[in-house]
Amino acid sequence: MNFTKMHGLGNDFIVVYGERELPAGADQLAIRLCNRNFSIGADGVVFILPSEKADFQMRIINADGSEAEQCGNAVRCVSKYVYDHKLVDSTDITIETIGAGVQKIEVQVKDGKVVTARVDMGEPILQGLQVPTTIDSDQVVQHPIEVDGMTFTFTAVSMGNPHCVIYVDDAIHFDLAVWGPKLETHPMFPRRTNVEFATVQNRAYTDMRVWERGAGPTLACGTGACATLVASVLNGYSDRDSIVSLKGGELFISWNETDNRVYMTGPAEEVFTGTIPDLA
Numbered sequence: 586m587n588f589t590k591m592h593g594l595g596n597d598f599i600v601v602y603g604e605r606e607l608p609a610g611a612d613q614l615a616i617r618l619c620n621r622n623f624s625i626g627a628d629g630v631v632f633i634l635p636s637e638k639a640d641f642q643m644r645i646i647n648a649d650g651s652e653a654e655q656c657g658n659a660v661r662c663v664s665k666y667v668y669d670h671k672l673v674d675s676t677d678i679t680i681e682t683i684g685a686g687v688q689k690i691e692v693q694v695k696d697g698k699v700v701t702a703r704v705d706m707g708e709p710i711l712q713g714l715q716v717p718t719t720i721d722s723d724q725v726v727q728h729p730i731e732v733d734g735m736t737f738t739f740t741a742v743s744m745g746n747p748h749c750v751i752y753v754d755d756a757i758h759f760d761l762a763v764w765g766p767k768l769e770t771h772p773m774f775p776r777r778t779n780v781e782f783a784t785v786q787n788r789a790y791t792d793m794r795v796w797e798r799g800a801g802p803t804l805a806c807g808t809g810a811c812a813t814l815v816a817s818v819l820n821g822y823s824d825r826d827s828i829v830s831l832k833g834g835e836l837f838i839s840w841n842e843t844d845n846r847v848y849m850t851g852p853a854e855e856v857f858t859g860t861i862p863d864l865a
């Protein structure tokens with residue numbers, strides 16, 4: 586099995602192309618390959634598969650072996666992979682995801698290679714039970730959540746995958762390792778959740794740090810940046826066009842008032858290629 590190591594703002598993936606379907610044991614494979622000490626190391630393994638509805642289908646397995654419905658940084662990496670490897674011949678690409686339908690991507694190319702991609706991430710899901718949370722409400726905005734005697738308030742948004750956005754005074758220095766895992770597995774989130782800690786600097790710029798479901802602290806999260814911008818608009822903190830600044834760099838996010846869709850623009854990079862010798 587050949588792979589390509591790629592990343593979007595340091596959110597890194599082992600990208601596998603050439604399988605007809607998700608291989609049996611993909612969960613165990615991801616756990617093994619994502620190990621940063623004993624293997625390649627990554628936040629997840631991404632399979633680029635054939636699709637009947639789009640140019641390709643993407644399946645993403647988190648580092649803990651769980652499958653995610655969607656991944657913003659991986660969609661940009663997949664777009665770069667299929668364009669740079671001439672598997673498509675247009676800068677308009679479609680990728681099928683299991684949780685957010687078919688996504689439309691427009692790639693920007695320099696010297697024959699994709700440098701950035703603008704992704705139509707679809708409409709955010711705000712209904713509490715659909716995120717899913719245990720809260721039966723049209724929107725879950727600034728809702729209290731208690732962990733270890735500490736009460737946070739969160740806004741819940743699904744971008745195909747669940748997000749719990751919490752505003753803090755200083756997201757950059759927030760102790761992710763203490764609170765991230767407790768919130769990820771909180772009973773209010775029946776399918777666990779990604780957790781974003783955000784500090785709004787002004788109406789067009791927000792600092793965010795993320796604890797990802799199934800991967801822990803990552804340098805960036807595309808769906809998390811989209812969920813944060815949506816949460817900030819719902820709370821009246823941000824304009825609909827805003828930069829979300831992550832540890833690995835910046836994403837430009839736009840929540841369009843007319844079509845209700847969220848658009849994400851950011852880079853994608855290839856790091857190296859290799860071969861996984863023995864899958865037995």
Ligand SMILES: N[C@@H](CCC[C@H](N)C(=O)O)C(=O)O
Binds near residue numbers: 596647659800
């Ligand atoms: N890094 C991602 C999200 C990956 C999936 C996530 N860990 C989940 O389980 O939902 C992104 O860029 O969106």
